[in-house]
Amino acid sequence: MDKREFKDAMYSGLAKMLKALANPARLELIDLLAQGEKSVEGLVEASxxxxxxxxxxxxxxxNNNIVKSRKEKQYVFYSLSNNEFLDLYHHISRYGLSEIAELERTLVQQRTQHHSCNAVSLDELELMMDDDNVLLMDVRPAVEFGFGHITGAISLPADxxxxxxxxxxxxxxxxxxxxGPFxxxxDDAVELLSSKGFKVRRLDEGYPEWKLKQLETTKTE
Amino acid sequence: MDKREFKDAMYSGLAKMLKALANPARLELIDLLAQGEKSVEGLVEASxxxxxxxxxxxxxxxNNNIVKSRKEKQYVFYSLSNNEFLDLYHHISRYGLSEIAELERTLVQQRTQHHSCNAVSLDELELMMDDDNVLLMDVRPAVEFGFGHITGAISLPADxxxxxxxxxxxxxxxxxxxxGPFxxxxDDAVELLSSKGFKVRRLDEGYPEWKLKQLETTKTE
DNA sequence: TAAGTATTCAATAGATTACTTGAATATGTG
DNA sequence: CACATATTCAAGTAATCTATTGAATACTTA
Structure with missing residues (x-):
């Protein structure tokens, strides 16, 4: 293996994985699977x-080892392969949100429209969690809450x-x-609740980001 | 903007940036530009x-704001847009090296062939730097050394x-x-030097990774 | 101004990718 | 066993991507 072959192999291999990520539909599937495992049917319904x-x-x-599958009865359940990938995906989306001007703009527009501009960060949330006057509300479908949720949250699906x-x-x-941010x-929940006079804000990130943060802090402790 | 439009805009925008990365040739250019700015000519020569x-x-x-350019005389010099991107690229390549089996295998093969398996990590290097019996050698072209190098290193281009x-x-x-790792x-330097009887190992990562680590530590201090 | 160099542009062909459609497979149920 | 359901496979078309070629542009220098 000469120098050129080595480089080609390495860069091609990395590019192959990135190609798997470089598709809007697949990014959406990844966001869905980051909540917990789902059947093909479940993914179709949510996308x-x-x-x-x-x-x-x-x-x-x-094929790129990003998701894995298991079969149960006639269903095939997919889930993310590991937390290392989730961490990578988090870095990628964070970069996109802060460095791609178009994404930033679209996000601001969405948040403005739903009166959810004053979002809370995970760090802020941590400081608020001990406060009895704060109610943390998980508006994802109940199944996703069941696979894991932020400690102290109640489940109240958006619908x-x-x-x-x-x-x-x-x-x-x-x-x-x-x-998560996408x-x-x-946003819908905030719009509805604030129109009814509730004091409400959205969390900037979602359950997967909280989970990653938990993993990090338990690792260093 | 309804929910679907928002998601489409966000995922498409992110996918667009990832598409820009998902190509072996462009990854190689990024690695080259991570050493400092280069003209088109310079990039052609190195790739x-x-x-x-x-x-x-x-x-x-x-177009994806990954590199920027400036013109001087008849030359156009390109460089990475910002350190945020460099940080993202670092996370991506680190994921690839540790989670893509094929890349891991290719890397081990390359290192074995060049007797550079016993690579030193950046953390280990830090502990060794005060040792007078250690000589840190930058084998990149002299221009790249000039744009920045690990503190304490001497420049001795591979050729x-x-x-x-x-x-x-x-x-x-x-x-x-x-x-860097790619x-x-x-590897060539280690192969040559060890065949001549020198005590030599390679650093696992390269100058850009060291630079990122510097940025991080100065930020938290 | 003419000639030379560096870079970009434009057009092309071949390869790859994305989505659709309809069929095939596999599992579970009456 | 027949039928229903969930998922995958296979084929086809349109769109996109990649590398090549040759020309165009821009700047420098003689």
Whole structure:
């Protein structure tokens, strides 16, 4: 193996993995799988994709060791291969949000429209968690809450929110969170709740980012 | 802007940037530019690409704000846009090296072939730097050394190494470093020096990784 | 101003990718 | 066993990407 062969092998291998990531549909699937395992059916329902197309994209991710699958009955459940990938994906999306002007602009527009500009960061949340006047609300589907959620959060899926308004406290500050920065569930929740007069803000990030942060802090302790 | 439009815009924007990265030739250019600015000519010389092809790839990187350019006389000098990108690229390549089995295998093969398996990490290097019996050697071209190098290193470009052997100490442990994990310059140096009986190892990473680490430590101090 | 050099542009062909459609496979249920 | 459901496979088309070629542009220097 000469110098050129070595470089070609290394750069091609890295590019191959990046190609697997460089597709909007697959990025959306990754965000969904970051919440916990899902069947193809479940992914189809949560994304805008067709069944065959979803399956194909999943094969690409699987061939690059980004997701793994297990079969149960007639269903195939996919999940992210490991936390190392989740960490990489987090770095990539964070870079995109802070360094790609177009993404920044779109995000601000979305947040402005939903009155969720005053988002809370994970660090701020940590300081607020001991406060009894703060209610942390997970607006993802109940299954995703079941696979894991931020400690201390209650589950109130976005589509049930409207019917449960009367049960929410008006004196507390509500923090809504969802799948992550690209997810609009908590924007919708903030828009609805603030229009009804609740004190509410969204969490800037989502459950996967919190989970990563937990992993980091438990590692260094 | 509805939910779907928002997601599409965000995921497409991120995918666009990843597409710019997902090409072996462009990754090589990035590694070269991570050493400091270079003209198109300089990049052509250091890569296997043709002039027009190099220029085209540079446009792609520029359109994604990964590199910037400045013109001086008839030359156009390119460089990485900012350290945030360098940090992202570092995370990506580190993931590739530790999580893509094929890359790991290729790297081990390369290192074995050049007797450079016993590489030193940046952390280890830090502990060794005060030791007078250690000689840190930068085997990149002199221009790249000029743009920045690890503190305490001497410059001895790989192509001049053979003629300078007599000037090297046989009692010290030599640590050779180059552009980074995908660069073979220090592998060649280690192979040559160890065949001549010198005590020599390569640094696992290269100058850009050291620079990033410096940035991090100065930031937290 | 003419000639030379560095870089970019434009056009092309071949390869790869994305999405759709319809069929095939596999598993579970009546 | 027949039928329904979940997933994958295979084929086809449109779009995109890559590298090459040759020309165009821009700047420098004689």
């Amino acid at each position: 805008k994709l067709t069944v065959a197309n979803t399956s194909q994209h999943l094969q690409v991710l699987k 049930e929110l409207k019917s449960q308004l009367c049960k929410l406290p008006r004196d507390k500050e509500i923090i809504a969170y969802c799948r 997810c609009a569930l908590s | 296997k690409l043709t002039v027009a092809n190099t220029s085209q790839h540079l446009q792609v990187l520029k 001049e190494l053979k003629s300078q052997l007599c000037k090297l100490p046989r009692d010290k442990e030599i640590i050779a470093y180059c552009r 660069c073979a310059l220090s």
